[in-house]
Amino acid sequence: MKNKHFILSVMVAATTLSCTDSWEEHYAVPAQSTTTLWQQISDNVELDDFARLLQSRGYDKLLDSDQRFTVWAPKGKIDTSLVTGGMMSDEEITTQVIENHIARSLISVSAAKADSIKTLNGKLMRLIGDGIHVAFNGVRIESPNMECSNGLLHIVEQQVRFNNNIWTYLRQDNDLQQLCDYLYGFNRQEFDPNASTLGGVVGGEKVYSDSVFITTNELWSRMGQLNAENTSYVMTAPTNQAWEETVEEFKAFYRYPEGIYKHMGDSVAKRRITEYLVRRTDSEEPLPYEALITDTVDCSNGTLLKAEALNIDPYETFVQDIVIEAEAEAYMTKEPSNCEATSVFVVTGKNELSKNRYMKLVATSPLLKPTVTYVLPNVLSCKYDIGVVFVPMNLTKNGYSSVIDPKDGRVDVELYDDYLGEVYKSTGLDIDGTTIDTVWVREEHQFEYCDYYPNREKLTDSKLTLKITGTAKRTETTLSRDMYIDCIVLRPRRY
Amino acid sequence: MRHILLLLTTILWAAQPAMPQETVWKGSVVSHATGMPIAGAIVTAESDARYSAMSDTKGTFEITLPPHIGTLTVEATDHKSVTLHLPAEGTAIKVLMHPAIVPSAAATALTIEDNLATKQAEGLRTIRGSSNPAQGAMLMLGGWHSLNSNATPLIVVDGVVLDQQNDRPLLHQGYLNNVLSAISPDDIEKVSILHDATALYGAKGGGGVILIETKRAKSMATRIDVNLRSGMEWMPRLPQMMNAAQYRSYAADILGNATTTPEFLSNQTADKQLYAMYHNDTDWSRAVYQKALTQYYGINVQGGDEIAKYNLGINYSNAESTLKGNDFDRLSLRFNTDVNIVDPLTVQLDVAYSNTGRNLRDDGIHSGDNFAPSALALIKSPLLNSHMADKSGNFTASLADYDVFGISNPLAIIEGGDASNKNSLSYNLFFMNIRPEWRLGKHLTISEQVSYVLNNVTERYFMPDEGVPTIVNGTDAAINNQSRAYSSKQTSLMSDTRLTWSARHGLHRMKTVGGMRYMSDTYNNDGISASNTVSDKMPNITATMDNRQVTGCYEQWKSAALYLHADYSYTDRYDLTASLTGETSTRYGRNAQGGITVGDYVWAMFPSLQARWNVSAEPFFRKTKAISQLAITAGIDQSGNDRIPPYASRSYFTTTPFINGTAGISLGHIGNDKLRWETTTRLHVGAQMRAFEERWGIAVKATKSYTDNLLVWKPLDGISGLSRYLCNEGQLENISYSLHTDIRLLSRRNLSWDIYGTANSYANRLTALPEGNKSFTTDYMEGQLLTAIDNPIAVFYGYRTNGVFATTEAAQEAAIRMGSERGYQLQAGDPVYIDTNDDHIINEEDRQIIGDPNPDLFGSFGTTLTWRGFTFDASFTYNIGGDIYNYARRVLEQGGSYHNQTTAMLRRWVREGQQTDVPRANSASKTSGYGFTDRWIEDGSYMKLRSVSVSYHKPLALSFMQGFTVWVAANNMFTLTRYLGADPEVSCSRNALYQGIDCGLLGEGRSVTAGIKINL
Incomplete structure (x- = not known):
């Protein structure tokens, strides 16, 4: 009897602890709907x-x-x-x-x-x-x-509305047709080999059983992927009238001479406008103008602001100072055979120099005057003040040297406008050798034609040049013929 | 010393009363099974072997005993020994003897811990961590007695203290070096657990002592035992992971509200290679687990003559692991001799050598990068395949690289890391012990034990490039593959000089031992790691490799102990044992507190006093028939813990890498030369009884221990550049109970049946901590462990939850935010955190004790049945109470990554109104940092059929063979538990603070072993 009691006790204890059920319950695959x-x-x-x-x-x-x-x-x-x-x-x-x-x-x-x-x-x-x-x-x-x-x-209850994104909305609104036509005009259909299904290779060529083409648009890389849903944008969209007015306004700065580029001003102006229409929603940089907004449209990838006037100030946007680094060889049109040009890096710590470099132009011939010529690309058809920034000769890599005695200088400057066949001379310009000095060689100079070619291959194709010649005589020991030039500056002047 | 001995002798002589008249007792010895008389039984007075008799053919005997003798022992062939008290005067002594149970010959253990775990004997808690072969177990005796020092019992082999190297670093994650793996259980004769009277081991016995005695020759007769066995272990139970279809749905949830379909989820790709890559249903466990074969071959030879006796044991074990790439083998030789050089001089000379070799791979799981094949087999997506597909979608022989989720290919780690110079460990133990003993006279003996132990570990680690992602973790160069090498050597020299005086005078017996123990240890290790070998085929480290790092240390320490130990007995009723040990160690500074300063050294003193009252030997007990033996014990004992870092008392500098390659030195440690020994004082009381004609035996014990001067880390002012230093400012207490009982259920001529059981418990409580009893938490496995006053050490401290918000309305009504007022607000599908302070914010103030890893009760029970030559044996172990932090499950049910999940995650919340206990996928990422919740705390109770075996012994009378035993045993056949991990026996560390945490180490599988033992 005692044995039976013991066995019973063990069984009771085993049952109490038993709980493979817990394992089964925990890891069991729950009953779920089998209907897809x-x-x-x-x-x-x-x-x-x-x-x-x-x-x-x-x-x-x-x-x-x-x-x-x-x-x-x-x-x-x-x-x-x-x-x-x-x-x-x-x-x-x-x-x-x-x-x-x-x-x-x-x-x-x-x-x-x-x-x-x-x-x-x-x-x-x-x-x-x-x-x-x-x-x-x-x-x-x-x-x-x-x-x-x-x-x-x-x-x-019913079909759910399709939320246009900014790109597709443009197509829906007649007020924006001109802008839309321009933007959609860049659409291209491109074959996507990754998305296509390869059917085999015939004669060494891949043959696809299912070819997939995708729409691309080169403006998306500049403006933003307006047809994508994974980024949010704000777009200011000019109505047809606003678009035309703005294009006309922009075109004034892109006048081209007779020839194959005569009508390029229209397309350049439109492309420049598109640079100022779109921002990412999370961008901290606001649009640089205050448009006259007449309607706000929520789109699936952001907001479209319809504008009856863009009010883009050219001088606050695309008409900017042009700075040509003197030490940049790409801008030199004529190799200075009578002088030696050296690019000097200066650690001034005060941003006194443009890009902390200047060009040191030392005369190599006692007989010839040192001369250098720069092209002036990307100039727009408007008024500019033209200046040359000279650097004192004792400004070295490590700052102003006390062992070099700075000397003043004198130069002649000639502006060549090959579009018009005109030369504008400024002679005997004195240079203060003790400080960084901007010498304004032309003020409010009106360029008749712009020199803006987005697809230009070489800068030296520019037809606007500035020639600088050191004119101090050897006998003038207080002057130096050598030229220390930081940059050329073209500063737009409003009408 | 001589003066003391003389004085003691004089006192004893003086105290001796006049010897009373001796009495002749008559009695009989009868078999309980048959009722037949037993001839040849030897009857002896328990306390004085001079009084003995032998039963005749009728089973009767006559023995003459002085009046102070109250207890007899009776031994007879094939019968269980009996200890009984004398009956009432004038009554014949009747001895009933039960047939002896023939122990099962089944022996499957690879290490001694396996045997200890089976028996769970005498309050010893054994917690197996990894079930890789011979990995051993965390041992604990009577509670936790240390936080930051060694918490495991001292191991003493044949009188030699064995350093367990618990705190030594190794290369492979999840592997802890086990010194005991070098000792074959087949070489072990006896293991004793010493809870009390540990004072003899002074500053090393604070955690209790385990005494291991190896086999010695018992007689001069030559005896040869041959043992052969082989077994098979099946892979352990693993959490049920999602299949491909289930995983695809889960991955889609993790992907979330995406608008593009990643390749691994696409059903529509026309690329056959891609399709083959992501359209599988792989059970990765098949790639990393296997059925494991175990083999053992051993021979033991005993014999000798009057001059010398010897025992030679040679055995070889080879055990595969169920986890591929973790195999083990061991060659062990042990030669123990006892030599009578001249009449008074005997010498024990023991030599042992063991070489263990292992293949190793990382084991265990993490929520971050995993490189353990076992973990990868769980977390890797079933969509993938272990091999690469070609353009046609056919699988090639090339192993797949790591996957799109950055998870390695476990097969690549197993196969690419397979070589002796890639992932292996070699451990050599050389042991030499010489113990000459000179008998100076009838009462006095002097002995000297000198031992030398050499521990040598060599380990290699290699993580291949193929199949494993490049790791960028702040090293100089990104890690493509990684090679590491490590070696350590420890030499331990011990000298134990001992003078023993024993005497018997009338009613008094006394034995006094005094001596000095001196130990000297040196330890050094060297490690190097570097990245980017030329190829996976060339794992050796060269000077051109990236991220080279060299580590190493040299440690030397010495300790000396003076001890005096005295056993005194008055008649066979009263025993008194007293001892006092003074110990000093170079680990402590010259200003160490709490001891006696002698010269340059501070000696800590550890006293002990133990008493035993043999109640059943009292005259008043003689009329009690039901109880044959009853004794009561009590004692007080003090021992210490000197296992602090060797240079803890000293300030020192360490080398520090400085600016990519230059070595600098920086302050490495601020010493505390006032450190003192952790001191554990134990008070215990116990009783042992046998009753009902020797059918029932029971032993109970209660122990209360106080650990003072607890070593704890204390914060340092930041100006030092260090964050903490060691001090003695803590106290803790343990109270433990143990019970052992055995019952003879049946005693028949050919059938005997015993059952036994043990029950143990302990309760641990901190009573003091530094800085005004300031509690602290310890981060481990992404959980927090609280150490606080009036609590056990290192309880689980986290957040309680109450299911999952079923609806948005419920979540909004609760309005609970994580971390702060601006934190994430819990939504439908998120866990319902218990907001204890009702401020609607879940932060550290809401943490509670969510679990206690200490069990309420643990022990073992079993049965042995003998029928003719057969022995059936079954043993169970159990654990009631004790929580487990199932970290492995936390990783596998986190629901926050592309790691494969268990099928429990199929219950995850997916829709409004769904009643479930599993939060939605990705909830974890929203409540990051608040993940240590009661969801991961589980009841660790279990009952396990540890072993069941049948053996058959056939005695033979052949000239070349005395007999043989064949047996078959099955281990771990079933476990009753609610625990949801692989195995409720979990331990990731030998540190007391980190117990009860399941970090996904290999669990134990079912195994069957068959063997034969031949007696030549």
Whole structure:
């Protein structure tokens, strides 16, 4: 009997501790819905139209796979014409409509909170609960949080609005047509080998069974990827009239002489305008003008501000000082055969010199005067004050030297305008050898034609040059023929 | 000394009463199983072997005893020995003897800890960490007696103190060097656990003492035992991980609300190579685990003559690990001799050598970068394959590189790191012990024990480039592959000179031992690591490699102990033991506190007084028939802990890398030359009883211990450049209970059945800490361990939770933010943190004690049944209470990364209103820093069938063979537990502060072993 009691006790103790059940309970695969999103959608007659749309683009397979999605399935008729993005094919539009209702991962909704998510087409959608219902981008969710084996299904009352991004919105607004035509004119279709399916190699050439082309636009790299959903922008979009006025205003600075470039002013002006229209939302640098905004449009990747006047001040934006570094050999048009040019680096610590370098031009011939010529590229068709910045000869790498006795100088300067065939001379200009001195050689000089060529291959093609000659005589021992030049400065003067 | 002995002798003589009249007792010895008389049984007075008798063929005997004898011992062949008190005067002595249980011959242990774990004997708690072969266990006796010093018992092998090197660094994560792995359990005769009377070991016995005696020749007859065995271990239970489909869904949740599909989730890629790469359902555990084969071959030879006796043991073990790349082998030789040189002079000469070799890989898991194949097998995505695919999508023989998530290929680490100069450890132990003993007369003996122990460890570590991501962690150059080498050597010299005086005078017996123990140790280690070998095929470190770092140390310490130990017995009823040890050590400074200064050294004093009352020997007890033996013990004992860093009392400088390659020196430590020994004082009381015709035995003990001068770290002013220094400003207490009982259930002619059980408990409490009892937390495995007054040491300190917010409404109503008023507000799917101060902010003020790693009760029980030549043996161990911080599960259920997760994460919150206990994926990233919650604290209770075996012994009367025993044993066949990790026996460290934490080391699998033992 005692033995039985003992065995019983052991069994009781074993049962008390026993708990492989805990292991099983913890690691057991929970009972979950076995119905996939696609099965749930296709079984619901109210979602027939949406289901047909999914099938048409192969999304039925995606929603039947083991990936995780959340679907806001719209009841009733689907109208693809509501999406009219720029240059979209019918297939692309259908895809946009579908992806407008699907998001990756599980998005559970609650009437007690507001949230925002991105659908597969990258659109930012707002989920707003009013305490009773939830609206998905403004459309009420009738049946929320239906769990499927591969995601969550929310049934919405109707098709969800397609949120234009800034790029596609431009196409929707007639007031912006001129701007839109200009920007869309740069669209290109490019073959994407990575997205395409390789069918084989025939005759050494790759043959693709499914070729994929993507839209590119060279302006996106300058303005911003306005068709992308992963970055947020603010765009000031001039109306047609504002656009024309601004183009005209800009063109005045881009007058070209007769010839093949005569009409280039229009395209240059437009391209320059686009540089001032877009900023990233998170950018701390504001736009440098105050446009007359008449409307604000929320887009999926930012905000578009419609402007009836841009009010861009050229002198605050693209008409800027032109500084030509004297030590930069790229600007020298004539090799100084009668002198030796050396670039000197100076550690002044006070930013006294432009880029902390100047050019030291030492005469190598006792008979010839040292001469150097610089081109003046990128000059616009407006008025400039033209100056040359000279440096005292005792400014060395380590600052002002006490062992070098600085001397004054004298120069002649000639401005050549080959567009007009004119030469403008300024002679006997004295140089103060004790300080960094800007010698203004021409004031309010009007350039008839601009020298702005964005695709210029060589700077020395410029037809505007400035020749500087040291004119001190050898007998003038208090003067130096050597020239120490920091830079050439062209400072715009307002009309 | 001579004066003292003379005085003691005089006192004893003076105290001797006149010898009373002796009495003739008659009795009989009868078998309990058959009722038949037992002939040849030897009956002896327990306290005086001069009084003895032998039973005749009728089982009867006559023994003449003086009146002070009250207890007899009876021994007979094939029977269990009996100790019993005399009956009432005039009554015949009746001795009932039970047949002896033939112990099972099953021996599967690779180290002594495996055997200790099976028995969980006498309050000793053994906690296995990794189940890699011969990895040993964390040992603890009667509670924790130290925070920052050695907390494990002292190991003494044949009288020689063995340094366990617990605090020595090694290269492979998860591996702790186990000195005991060098000693084969087959060479061990006996293990004794010394809770009390540890004062004899002075400043080294604070954590208790384990005495190991190796086999010696018992007789001059030649005896040869051959042991052969082989076994198989299956892979341990692992958490159930997600399969590919489940993982794909989980990864999609982690990816979140993305608008592009990464390659690893895309079903639509036309690239066959990419498709093959990410469309698998790989069970990575198959790549890293295996069935492990164990082999053992041993021979033991005993014999000798009147001049010399010897015992020679040679054995070889080879054990694969269930975790690939962690195999173990050991060649062990031990030669123990006892030589009678001349009549009064005997010498014990023992020599042992052991060589253990291991393959090693990192083990254990982390939430950061993992390079342990075991961890990688759990966290690596099942979508991936271990091999690379070609352009056609067919898998090649080339191993895959690390994956898109930056997780290494575990197979690449196993195969790419497989070579003796890549990932291996060699450990050599040489042991020599000489103990001459000179008998100076009838009462006086002098002995000298000299021992020399050499410990030598050589380890290599290599992390290949192939299959492993490049590591950039602040080193000069990015790490493509990494090679490390380490070697250490420790030599220990011990001299123990001992004078023993023993005498018996009438009713008095006395034995006094006095002596001096001197120990001298030197230890040095050298390590080097460097990155970027020429290729994975060439792991040797060269001067041209990047990030070269060299480490090393040289330590030398000495200690000396003077001890005096006296055993006194009055009749066989009262025993009194007293001892006093004075010990000094070079680890302490000349200004060490709490001792007696003699010359340049400070001697700490450790006294002990133990008493035993043999109640059943009292005359008044003779009429008690039910109880054959009853004794009560009590004592007080003091011992210490000198395992502080060798130069803790000294200030010193260390070398420091300075500006990429130049070595500078900086202050490395500020010494405290007033440090004193941690001192543990134990008070204990206990009783032992056997009753009901020797059927039932029970022993109970209660011990209260006080540890004073606790070594703790104290903050240093920042001006020193150091953050802390050691001081003695803490106290802690332990109270422990132990119970052992055994019952003879059946005694038949051919059938005997015993059961036994042990139950132990301890409670640990801190009573003082520095800086006004200021509590502190210790960070370990991303958890916080609180050390605070009135609590056990290092309890788990974190946040309590109450499930998961099922709805947004519930979360908004709670309005709880993490960290501060502007912190992240908990949402639906996040854990419901308990806001203890109701301020709606979860921060450190809301932390609570969420678990205690100390068990309420632990022990073992089992049964042995003998039927004819068969022995069936089963032993269970159990642990009730005691929490485990399941860090491994925390990594595997964090839900914040692309690491594969357990299937428990399939219950994660995904939608409004869902009732679940698992938070949503990515919740962890929102509540980062608040992750140490009660979700990871589990009940560590378990009951484990540690071993079950059947053996059959066949005696033979052949000229070349005396018999053989065949056996088969199964280990770890089942564990009843609620614990959700691989194994509820967890220990990542030998440090007392870091117990009860599961860092994912290899768990124990089921194993079956069969063997044969041949007696030649």
